[in-house]
Structures are given as structure tokens and as C-alpha cells.
Amino acid sequence: MSKKHSICSDKETKPELCSSCGLCMCSAWPTKESIQSCVFTTGWLGKHEQNFFGRERSLTDSDEIVFGISKDRFCARMKNPAPGVQFTGIITSLAKKAFATEMVEAVLTLHRGKEDYFFPEPVLARSIEDIAAGCGSKPVLAQTLISIEKAYQAGIKKLLVIGAPCHIHNVRSFQERYSYLKNIDIYVVGIPCTDNVKPENFRYILSRISRSHETVRHYEFMQDFTVHLYHENGDLERVPFFSLPPELTSAGVLTSCCRSCFDYMNSLADITVGYLGAPLDIEKMNQWVLIRTEKGEELCSLIADDMETFPEVTSGDRKDSVQYYGQQLLARMQPGEEDEVRQSMSLEDGHDFAEYLYSTGPRDAEFARYAVDTHLIRNYYYVKQNFPQRLKTLVPRHAYKILEDYELTP
Ligand SMILES: Cc1cc2nc3c(=O)[nH]c(=O)nc-3n(C[C@H](O)[C@H](O)[C@H](O)COP(=O)(O)OP(=O)(O)OC[C@H]3O[C@@H](n4cnc5c(N)ncnc54)[C@H](O)[C@@H]3O)c2cc1C
Ligand code: SF4
Ligand code: SF4
Structure with missing residues (x-):
């Protein structure tokens, strides 16, 4: 039996910040060991990146600073997207193929909850049907890692983990520190992630964004500075970021853990699959892929024939916009x-x-650089103001280089 939310009673060791990743809810090992592996205890990147890649990201490589260590980056889409996927379903396709070819025996993913279409139900998927049912975003904090206990107890040897950057930091760190998962060969598909919300705030937020939150079936913050909301009848509603109610951007409504997050690009994944560095096309739903390791290459090669790929493109210059953003924030x-x-x-x-911004501002990969820089700057000052005692632990060294590049005071 999992000890749901046992962390809440563990006041002595509980970090001030928690993204409910699910690791502390496992009962096969002491909660203290999960907390010791938690990114809000150990900090973002730094020694995790060093342990995983054998080095930290270069501070002189302008792309590595922003996107993390990678072997390749490109744009892609599945030729035949399955229904229900978030973009074209690269992640679900990878997972299904990895299972079908016995590269892995199980997949840690999320089904849709019964309570709410957008709430996650963590699963250890061990059939193609269960893996396929994991498609689509559940845009709230997800307890994905609760299922790792099932993989451990079932004696799984080869496991695919799909997760946000906090999940991936925590699973990598836990596997390094303790022996429970040492016999599991873990493959990781990461999603980029920022500004997630608690399930209990989700409906309030969506109802303040959409004209009909009950009928929304897909929503995403897109590269044209608008939120795209697809309703169940197929209608697309677009809401400009600048017209969102101001209270929705406060950490009180969002989460303090996501404001203290410094790995938007999921840099410890074997492969990161997102969309924000790809050219926006609402018909094609282009995606953006960052291959980080040999395992990432291996995974990607499984679906090479089912994807259309094209080189990353970039245009514009983000520098002035980011600098302006930083000055306004200060x-x-x-x-x-x-x-x-x-x-x-x-x-x-x-x-x-x-x-105006979409037609004159940073586009494609440069838009992704803009998004990473602005979130990192905002989060740095959030931690400095609200958790100054955690600044040294949580903030990776490249954050200071980015602040310096924009002449912002640490
Ligand atoms: C809160 C949130 C914020 C995001 N922000 C960005 C962003 O700013 N830029 C960007 O490029 N991409 C972002 N993404 C990722 C993006 O929405 C797509 O998931 C990604 O592009 C993969 O699309 P796909 O069609 O290949 O996914 P699919 O094949 O549909 O698979 C999606 C996978 O994501 C997993 N998943 C769903 N919700 C969560 C969750 N809450 N936590 C962990 N895993 C989850 C599912 O289990 C599933 O395996 C975000 C996702 C979430 C959940
Ligand atoms: S983020 Fe995960 S590991 Fe960290 S305290 Fe919360 S549940 Fe535990
Ligand atoms: S923004 Fe960061 S802390 Fe929040 S859910 Fe995403 S990865 Fe986790």
C-alpha cells in the first residue's frame, strides 16, 4: 500500500518546496530516502548533470547554456498522429515501440483521472493499450513516481520513465543514491515543463481563461503568445497571454515549486520532446526533439520511419526583449x-x-531561448525574494551567467 501524502506529516524532513512527484508516497523505502533524493533538497542540475553526463554544461556554449547538453536537435512530427495525443504523439509512439520491441518491459506514464479529464492517474503500463492510454497532457502536478515502487516490486529490469524535469531529477538521484533501483535499466523521455499548477486550483484557473472551461479538451501556451484551447466540438479558442487575468500569474495561484524550478528543458532526460522550439503550424502541430544520450538516439531510431523530420530553424534576436523583461520585473x-x-x-x-510580437519578435528556436531565459530570470528572483536560504542550493551555476549576460544583478 502506498502512503498517500505521507510527506505532509513528515514535518522534520519535509522540504519547504514539493512538486508532489510521487516518490515520497512510495512505502517500499523510508520517506527520508526519497526526500534526500528530492531536487528541492539537492538542487537543480549541477552535480546531477556532472554525474549523468560526466560534465556540467559549458558556460561558453551559448546553446548548451540554454538547452542543456545534447547530441542533436531537430523538428519532427509523426506522419500519422493517433487520436488524443498532445501534439503528434512522438512520446506515445516512442513508448509503444520501446515496449513492442522489448527494449523495455514497462512504462511509467499517466492516464486520465476519473474525477477530471485533465487530472493524472499514475500507472505502470505493461501493455500497448495501457501505454497508448497515457497520451495527452494532464496539465497539473503529477505523482508519476508513485508507480516506480510497482516496477521495483515487480522486478522490472528495463523501464521507460516519461516525466517532467522534477520527476527526472528525482528518479535519477534516487537511483544513484540507493540500491532499490540499481537493477533497473532506466530509459527517460522528458517533456519540457514550466508553470504547472496544483490540481485543486486547476478548474478555477481554466475557468478564468476559457469562455467554456467544461468543454476544453486540449490547452497549451503557444509560440504566438496566445493560449490555444480546443473544445470538444473541435473549436479553437485563442486567448492572448496579455489578456489573462493578472492574478493567474501569481505564485499563490500557481505553485511555489514551479517558481523554484531551473530545468525547463528537462536536461537529464535521454530525449526531450516538446514543441516550443519548432515553427508554429496549427495543422501540422510540429514538435521539437532534443537527443541527449545514446539511449535517446536508440529510442528515436525506433520511430525514425514513422516521423517526418526537418532541421531546427531560428529567427530574430531575443536579447532586447529578455533584457526589457528583466528590467520590468526588477x-x-x-x-x-x-x-x-x-x-x-x-x-x-x-x-x-x-x-505584433509574433511577427517582429524571436521565432522558432530563438523563441525557445527567449522562453527559457525569461522563466529562469523570473524564477531566480522569486527564490531570492521568497526562499533566500535556498538560493545557493537550488540555483544552478549557468543561471548566474544568464543574469550576467543581461546585466541583471544577482
Ligand atoms: C504542465 C506542462 C507544461 C508543459 N510546458 C511545455 C512547454 O512550455 N514547452 C514545450 O515544448 N512543451 C511543454 N510541455 C510538453 C507538451 O505539452 C507535450 O507533452 C510534448 O510536446 C509531447 O507531445 P506528444 O504529442 O509527443 O505527447 P503525447 O504522445 O501525447 O504524450 C504525452 C506524455 O506526457 C505525459 N504527461 C502528461 N502530463 C504530464 C505531467 N503533468 N507530468 C509529467 N508527464 C506528463 C503523459 O504521460 C504522456 O506520456 C508541457 C507539458 C506539461 C504537462
Ligand atoms: S517533490 Fe517528490 S521527492 Fe520531493 S518532497 Fe515532494 S513528493 Fe517528495
Ligand atoms: S515546472 Fe518544474 S517543478 Fe513544476 S512540475 Fe514542471 S518540472 Fe516540476
């Missing part, structure tokens, strides 16, 4: 400015402004 943090209520734009003005 100005808002000045004493007396924090409580000032910011107004959001009307939908019409928001669309005009989003259109």
Missing part, C-alpha cells in the same frame, strides 16, 4: 510596487499585441 519588485494591481489588456488589444 522594477515591479521595488518596495511599494509589489502590491500594485496590474491590468490585463482587452482581448482585442491583447490579440493585436500578440500578433
